[in-house]
Amino acid sequence: MGEPRRPLLAAYMGALFAFLYLPIAILVVLSFNDSKLATVWRGFSLRWYEELFRDTEVLLSIRTTLVIAIAATLLSILFGTLLAFGIERHTRSPALENGIYLPLLIPDVVTGIGLLSFFATISLPLGTTTVIIAHSVWGTAFAAAIVRTRLRGFDRSVEEASLDLGVREVPTFLRITLPAISPGIIAAALVVFTLSIDEFIIAYFTAGQTVTFPIQVYSMIRFGVTPEINAVATVMLLFSMALIVGAYLIARPRGPRAARPGEGPA
Amino acid sequence: MLAPALVWWAIFLALPMGLVLATAFFKGGAYGAIIYEPTLRNLERALDPLYVGVLWHSVWLAMLTTAICLVLGYPAAVYIATRASARTRTLLLVLVILPFWTNFLIRTYAWIVLLNREGVVNGALEGLGIVDEPLSLLYNDAAVVLGLVYGYLPLMILPLYAAIERINPEVLEAATDLGARPLRALRTVMLPLIIPGIVAGCVFVFVPSLGNIPVPELLGGGRSEMIGNLINRQFLTTRDWPFGSMLVLALMVLLMALLVLQSFVLRRSRQVGVDG
Amino acid sequence: MSHAVIAIEGARKRFGETIALDGVSLEIAEGEFFALLGPSGCGKTTLLRAIGGFAGLDQGRILLDGADLGRSRPYERPVNMMFQSYALFPHMRVRDNVAYGLRAERLPRDEIDARVDEVLGVVGLHDLADRRPGQLSGGQRQRVALARAIVKRPRVLLLDEPLAALDRQLRQEMQIELKRLQHEVGLTFVVVTHDQEEAMTMADRIAVMRSGRILQVATPRDLYRHPADRFVASFIGTMNILDGVATADGVRLDPVGEVRLEAFGAAPGAPLAVGIRPDDVILLDADAPPPPGTAFAFPAQVETTVFAGSQIHTLVRDTQGRAFAATAGAGGEQRREGSACVVALPLAALVALPEGSA
Ligand SMILES: Nc1ncnc2c1ncn2[C@@H]1O[C@H](COP(=O)(O)OP(=O)(O)OP(=O)(O)O)[C@@H](O)[C@H]1O
Ligand SMILES: [Mg+2]
Numbered sequence: 063m064g065e066p067r068r069p070l071l072a073a074y075m076g077a078l079f080a081f082l083y084l085p086i087a088i089l090v091v092l093s094f095n096d097s098k099l100a101t102v103w104r105g106f107s108l109r110w111y112e113e114l115f116r117d118t119e120v121l122l123s124i125r126t127t128l129v130i131a132i133a134a135t136l137l138s139i140l141f142g143t144l145l146a147f148g149i150e151r152h153t154r155s156p157a158l159e160n161g162i163y164l165p166l167l168i169p170d171v172v173t174g175i176g177l178l179s180f181f182a183t184i185s186l187p188l189g190t191t192t193v194i195i196a197h198s199v200w201g202t203a204f205a206a207a208i209v210r211t212r213l214r215g216f217d218r219s220v221e222e223a224s225l226d227l228g229v230r231e232v233p234t235f236l237r238i239t240l241p242a243i244s245p246g247i248i249a250a251a252l253v254v255f256t257l258s259i260d261e262f263i264i265a266y267f268t269a270g271q272t273v274t275f276p277i278q279v280y281s282m283i284r285f286g287v288t289p290e291i292n293a294v295a296t297v298m299l300l301f302s303m304a305l306i307v308g309a310y311l312i313a314r315p316r317g318p319r320a321a322r323p324g325e326g327p328a
Numbered sequence: 329m330l331a332p333a334l335v336w337w338a339i340f341l342a343l344p345m346g347l348v349l350a351t352a353f354f355k356g357g358a359y360g361a362i363i364y365e366p367t368l369r370n371l372e373r374a375l376d377p378l379y380v381g382v383l384w385h386s387v388w389l390a391m392l393t394t395a396i397c398l399v400l401g402y403p404a405a406v407y408i409a410t411r412a413s414a415r416t417r418t419l420l421l422v423l424v425i426l427p428f429w430t431n432f433l434i435r436t437y438a439w440i441v442l443l444n445r446e447g448v449v450n451g452a453l454e455g456l457g458i459v460d461e462p463l464s465l466l467y468n469d470a471a472v473v474l475g476l477v478y479g480y481l482p483l484m485i486l487p488l489y490a491a492i493e494r495i496n497p498e499v500l501e502a503a504t505d506l507g508a509r510p511l512r513a514l515r516t517v518m519l520p521l522i523i524p525g526i527v528a529g530c531v532f533v534f535v536p537s538l539g540n541i542p543v544p545e546l547l548g549g550g551r552s553e554m555i556g557n558l559i560n561r562q563f564l565t566t567r568d569w570p571f572g573s574m575l576v577l578a579l580m581v582l583l584m585a586l587l588v589l590q591s592f593v594l595r596r597s598r599q600v601g602v603d604g
Numbered sequence: 605m606s607h608a609v610i611a612i613e614g615a616r617k618r619f620g621e622t623i624a625l626d627g628v629s630l631e632i633a634e635g636e637f638f639a640l641l642g643p644s645g646c647g648k649t650t651l652l653r654a655i656g657g658f659a660g661l662d663q664g665r666i667l668l669d670g671a672d673l674g675r676s677r678p679y680e681r682p683v684n685m686m687f688q689s690y691a692l693f694p695h696m697r698v699r700d701n702v703a704y705g706l707r708a709e710r711l712p713r714d715e716i717d718a719r720v721d722e723v724l725g726v727v728g729l730h731d732l733a734d735r736r737p738g739q740l741s742g743g744q745r746q747r748v749a750l751a752r753a754i755v756k757r758p759r760v761l762l763l764d765e766p767l768a769a770l771d772r773q774l775r776q777e778m779q780i781e782l783k784r785l786q787h788e789v790g791l792t793f794v795v796v797t798h799d800q801e802e803a804m805t806m807a808d809r810i811a812v813m814r815s816g817r818i819l820q821v822a823t824p825r826d827l828y829r830h831p832a833d834r835f836v837a838s839f840i841g842t843m844n845i846l847d848g849v850a851t852a853d854g855v856r857l858d859p860v861g862e863v864r865l866e867a868f869g870a871a872p873g874a875p876l877a878v879g880i881r882p883d884d885v886i887l888l889d890a891d892a893p894p895p896p897g898t899a900f901a902f903p904a905q906v907e908t909t910v911f912a913g914s915q916i917h918t919l920v921r922d923t924q925g926r927a928f929a930a931t932a933g934a935g936g937e938q939r940r941e942g943s944a945c946v947v948a949l950p951l952a953a954l955v956a957l958p959e960g961s962a
Contacts, residue, residue, distance in 0.1 A: 071407045075420075078404050082427045085438035085478070088448055092441065099446060141333040148329035158330070165341060167531065167587065168580070169539025171556045175563060175576050176344030179351060199340050202333050260432050263541050263556070267563070279433045283440070283546060292441075295434045302429035306422055498691035501658055504678040505685045506705030506756065516704070520695045 086299060093292035110293040117290065123278035130190060130265075130274060131258040134197035138254045139247060141198070142205025149206070150213045162210075165203040173199060174267030181268065188270025196268045197258045204257070205250040212246025345580075352573040362569055370574035379558070383578060386554040387586075389469060389544075390537040393476040397484040397533045398526065400477070405488035410497070421489065428482045436475050436546050443471060443547075467549035475543040476533075483532040491525025492518075527594060531587075539579065555579050608667075609634050609760055609792050610655065615664035617650055617816075624650040625661070626816035632760070632794060637786050639803040640796045642813030643839070648796040649688075651813075652762050655794070656685045668759060679708070684758040688765045690749040692737040698748050699724070699733040705756045723755040726788060743774050750782075754789050763795045767802065779805045800840050804828070812836050834877055834957040843879040844928045845957065850876040855956060863899040865956050877957040884953035885930035887918060887939065888946040899951035904928065906939045920947060 096107035114120060149159055165173075177196050181188060220242070224234040262276035269277060282291055352370055355363040373379070408420045427435065442448045443465035450462040465471065499521070503513040519526075541556040548554070555575065562572030608631040617625040624647045632638045640648045653659045655666055657678035666673045673681060684705070693701050699720060706716045724730050727747040737745055746766065753761055766782065767775045783806050786793050797803050803810045804824040811821045812835075820832035831837035834845065848857040850870035855878055856862040870876045887906075888894065894901040904920040907927070916938050918930045928947055939945060 068407070068410075071403055074403055075407050078400065079423060081478075082424070082481070085435065085442055086427055086430060088441065089434070089438050141336055144329045145333040148333075152329060165337065167535060167583070168341075169535055169556075169583065171539040171541060171559055172348075172576050172580055173341075173344075175559060175572065176348045177340065178563065179347050179569065179573065180340070180344035183347060195340055199337065202336065206333065256429065262433060263539070266541070276431060276433055279431055279437070280542060283433060283437050291434060291437055295430055295438070298430045298434070299426075302426060306426065306429075496689055496691060498687045498689050499693060501678070502685070502687055502691035502693070502752075503704070505656060505658075506752065507679045507708035508704070509679055509708075512708060517693055521693075 086295065089292045089295040090299065092289060093296045095289065095292075098289060110289045111297075113290050114293045114297070119273070120275075120278055120290075120294070123273045123275045126190060126272060127259055127275035130193050130197060131255050133194045134201050134258045135251050135255045137194065137198035138201030138205045139251055141202040142207075142250060143209050143243075143247060145202065145206040146209035146213055150210055162203055162206045165200045166207075168200075170261070170263035171267075174264040177264070178267040188268055189272045190269075192268045192270070193265050193272065193274065196264045197254075197261060201254040201258065204254050205247075208250040208253065209243060209246045212243045212249075216242050348573045348576050351570050352577045354570045356568040356570040370571045373571060374574045374578055379575070379578075382553055382558050383555050383582065385552075386538055386556070387582065389473055389476070389552070389554060390534050390540075392473050393480065393537045394484075394530050394534045396473065396477050397481050398530065401481060401484035401488055401529065405485050405492050408485075409489050409492035417493075421486070424482050424485050432479055433542055433546075435479060436543055439471070439475055439478065439547060440466065466547060467551045469548070469552045471547040472544050472552045472554070475547040476537045476540060479543065480533045480536060483536075484529040487525045487528035487532065488522065489525075491522035491528075495521050523594065527590065530590075534586075535583070538583065607634060608632060609636075609669060610794070611667040611670075612651070612655075613665050613667070615651065615654060615666070616662050617647075617654065617659070618662060623816050625654070625664075628664070628813075628816070628818055630811060630818060630821065632792060635790060635792055637783065637793045637806055637808045638795070639807035639810045640794065640813060641800060641803040641810050641839075642798060644798055646813045647816040648798070648813060649764055652685070652764050652794065652796055655760070656683055656762055657681050658685075682756075682759045684753040684756050684761055686749050686753045686761065686763040686766055688768060690737075690745050690769075692745060692748055692752075694737050697734050697736055698729060698740070701737070701748055702751045702755050705752065709756075719755055723751045726754075726785065727751045742769055742771075743778070746770060746778065750785070754785070754791060757789075758791065760792045760794060763793060765796055765798070767797075775802070782806060804840070812839060828881075830955060831879070831957065834879075834959055837879045837955065837957050842882055842929055844882065844885065845877050845879045846926070847875065847877050850874045857900060860900045860902050863951060863954070865954060870956070870958055875959070877959075879955045879957045880949050880953050882917070882929040882931040884950060885928055886948040886950065887920065887930050887932070888948055890944040890946060892946060894946065894948045895950075897950050897952060898948045899954055901946055901948045904945055904947045906941050906943050906945055909938055909941055911938060920945060922947065 093110055094106050094108070095103055096109065097104035145162060149162065173196065177192070177199075178188075181192050186192060216239070221234055221238055224238045225231070229237070260276065262280060265274045266277060266280070273281075279291065279294065282288055351362060353366050353368070355365050355367050355369065357363045404424070408417055408424075411417045411420065440447070444450070445462040445464065445466075447465075449465060450459075453459045454462065495518075500513060500517060503517040504510075508516060538554075539556050540554060541560055544552055544554040544557055550557075555578075559572050559575045559579070562568050562575060566572075610630070610632040612628055612630040615625045615628040616623075626647075628647075628651060640651060642648055650659065654661050655673075657673065657676060657680070660675055668681070668683065678685075693704065696704070702720045702723060703716050706719060711719075721730075724733055727750055729744065729747055729751060732740065732744060737748065740748065746769070750763075750766070763782075767778050770778060779802055782793075782795075795803075795806065804827075807824060809821060809823055810827055812819045812827065814835055820827065820836050822830070822832075827836065827840050831840060831843070837843040837845065846857055848855045850856075850872055851862060852872050854862060854864040855876050857878070865878070886895065886898075888901075890903065902922055904922040907919045907921050909919070910917045911934075914934050916932045916934060916936055918932070918939060920928050920930065922928070930947070
């Protein structure tokens with residue numbers, strides 16, 4: 063059907079993108095400003111970038127965050143995928159089905175405090191390990207939810223065909239099922255990884271003396287406005303844009319959307 | 329297959345929650361010690377108007393944030409979902425999510441740069457001669473809500489988009505064809521069909537807004553405090569863990585009550601049908 | 605014919621490069637069952653959506669009972685549409701789907717209930733009134749979509765490929781059923797289809813469209829007997845077509861000969877085709893003389909022959925390699941494949957087929 067031309071709505075969309083991007087754009091501009099003051103332009107300079115790349119604390123915090131994100135993602139994918147299979151294939155319990163979303167409904171501050179108390183009680187020293195554990199708690203929920211949707215769209219008769227053709231369960235799983243649901247697993251990994259890198263509150267309570275990247279940013283902001291953060295913002299933005307453009311080129315959408323056949327059941 | 333995740337959650341989710349629940353009913357001692365003697369003192373203290381006020385204030389700000397996100401996000405979701413080419417839709421969605429990929433704290437910080445007394449907005453206003461004195465744009469409720477909306481708006485747009493995109497556009501045309509004016513079509517067909525998306529979006533925005541710490545701290549500057557800041561202080565500054573646990577418990581109970589209420593409303597709206 | 609409910613005057617519409625409607629003019633009479641027939645992409649849906657008010661025209665107007673509909677919104681038009689996808693409201697029961705349009709009119713509750721019940725009875729859906737669309741079969745959904753539109757008693761009911769989503773058997777039943785329903789409720793129906801058999805079965809009149817233009821508007825019988833041009837002839841049923849040249853008062857087919865045909869307006873010397881339906885083609889034994897009234901007769905060879913119960917279909921090829929289809933009643937003799945024969949074309953059955961504007 064026709065694409066409705068809606069000038070008002072289009073104008074609104076423009077305004078919305080301005081709202082979303084202007085603040086970040088201003089950071090990007092200021093990251094090249096020689097002045098420490100946001101309101102004074104003292105000429106183009108890369109000094110904040112030089113400072114950033116000499117700032118070992120920031121670099122270390124980035125490393126810590128990457129280690130945490132990778133470990134938490136792996137754990138979450140492992141537990142989450144198993145959970146998704148278990149729920150989709152081996153139970154019909156609505157309580158469990160809805161239960162997997164529960165960790166996502168708990169505010170971060172509650173999870174963070176709970177784990178802080180718990181780790182203190184069992185005298186587990188706070189650090190990288192405790193943050194990894196903490197992130198895998200909600201990461202598992204995300205992974206299970208995402209993999210599950212993929213699994214539900216998967217036609218089981220394909221598996222049955224493989225078994226019928228004489229391939230045993232484990233090779234069937236590895237060669238048929240896993241490739242079929244791997245987009246779901248990849249998507250889940252991306253989501254968990256992204257959220258873990260960005261996560262502040264839970265890490266704040268469970269990291270102890272360890273400094274993750276968000277914690278580092280937080281303390282920089284707390285101790286005054288520094289244009290080094292602008293440089294950090296710009297680098298992150300460039301990095302995510304490069305990632306997205308890359309992903310877009312790899313998984314190009316094909317053609318305009320197909321006509322919608324009939325209407326599905328409610 | 330269920331076992332690993334469930335055991336993991338039992339240890340690192342259920343046990344900690346139970347621990348918080350239990351700690352809430354113990355006494356806090358000097359220097360952060362916990363005295364294992366059951367007491368209702370923390371509960372009484374939490375019911376003090378001062379704390380109830382902060383809790384209520386948090387709920388109010390989180391609801392306001394959610395409502396604003398819904399109002400801002402709905403037209404955007406409609407616009408994206410009604411683009412004919414898949415490429416355009418993907419591109420617009422990516423543009424909505426992209427800011428989300430720079431650190432949340434940095435995005436909050438951007439508003440400090442914009443709004444502080446020596447910030448970009450005040451600089452521009454003074455430069456244009458609109459104001460003589462810099463305005464205090466930061467450290468109030470509005471700044472906190474602004475920061476939360478800015479931070480979580482994409483979380484509203486995505487589920488709304490997913491719900492709208494699934495609707496057969498002819499269904500909406502059918503409503504118009506049968507004589508429903510735009511508002512009526514919205515109320516009787518569009519909204520009922522996207523309720524799951526609305527609910528998901530509202531939960532995604534409301535939950536992290538309610539328990540937020542950095543936004544009220546950085547943009548509210550102690551003048552617009554939320555429950556998260558209060559809890560944070562009990563644990564890391566005052567070190568009264570039992571009372572802090574009681575506040576966490578209060579937050580959880582409140583949230584559960586709201587979620588139950590919301591699912592109740594949802595079910596009722598389905599039962600009654602849509603028109604009458 | 606009674607007065608026109610819908611009159612379309614010079615409708616034009618383009619989407620970028622595509623010209624979807626290229627000057628369409630039409631009149632549809634009160635109580636008529638009118639079909640828009642044409643190949644995919646010829647602009648049928650576009651025309652229907654313009655009548656319904658979902659898309660404006662670039663040029664031209666649409667009159668309803670003599671009044672210009674202008675840019676009025678769909679909800680302001682006493683015209684209803686049955687969508688190709690049915691577009692049922694998935695969250696409402698059948699009864700609420702059907703009542704939807706009456707509620708929008710703010711009719712009294714008793715009246716709504718009465719009219720909904722009546723229409724549900726007409727389409728035979730009483731027992732399913734409390735189901736939701738997801739719990740219905742394709743044919744049942746189609747009936748709900750129909751009921752939902754006719755309950756509004758529109759001046760015109762627009763149906764976009766109403767039967768396309770049904771399987772063959774059900775489609776044939778529903779063709780009859782739609783026709784019956786139209787009689788019963790006495791509404792004007794405008795049906796879009798690209799199935800010529802369907803159009804012939806149901807419609808009082810058919811407009812054949814191609815590339816945004818109307819080629820011919822006629823009753824099914826006239827369309828079949830007197831197609832206006834080559835495209836219509838080949839689109840409606842099967843037609844044997846012979847290429848020839850126009851003469852002053854007829855047509856010449858090389859090398860067979862020349863005949864007089866009624867006026868058709870082609871300039872002498874211009875290419876002109878003539879057509880003949882397979883059931884008018886006469887096959888004779890190789891040495892038999894052609895019957896009186898024969899325009900052309902020439903030798904040919906039987907290629908295939910199929911016995912189809914009530915009819916015998918024969919395909920023959922003449923010395924120039926042209927194929928002819930001939931259909932005879934089952935009483936006729938079935939010729940042997942490979943045998944020689946004579947093809948006789950009666951003058952009365954020949955139709956002149958100009959190339960057409962499209
Ligand atoms: N919104 C649109 N944007 C661009 N082109 C369009 C649009 N709607 C229709 N067209 C084009 O206009 C022409 C007529 O389309 P229309 O849908 O009216 O055809 P139709 O006769 O209904 O075909 P079908 O039998 O396949 O449904 C087609 O070439 C189509 O591609
Ligand atoms: Mg069409």
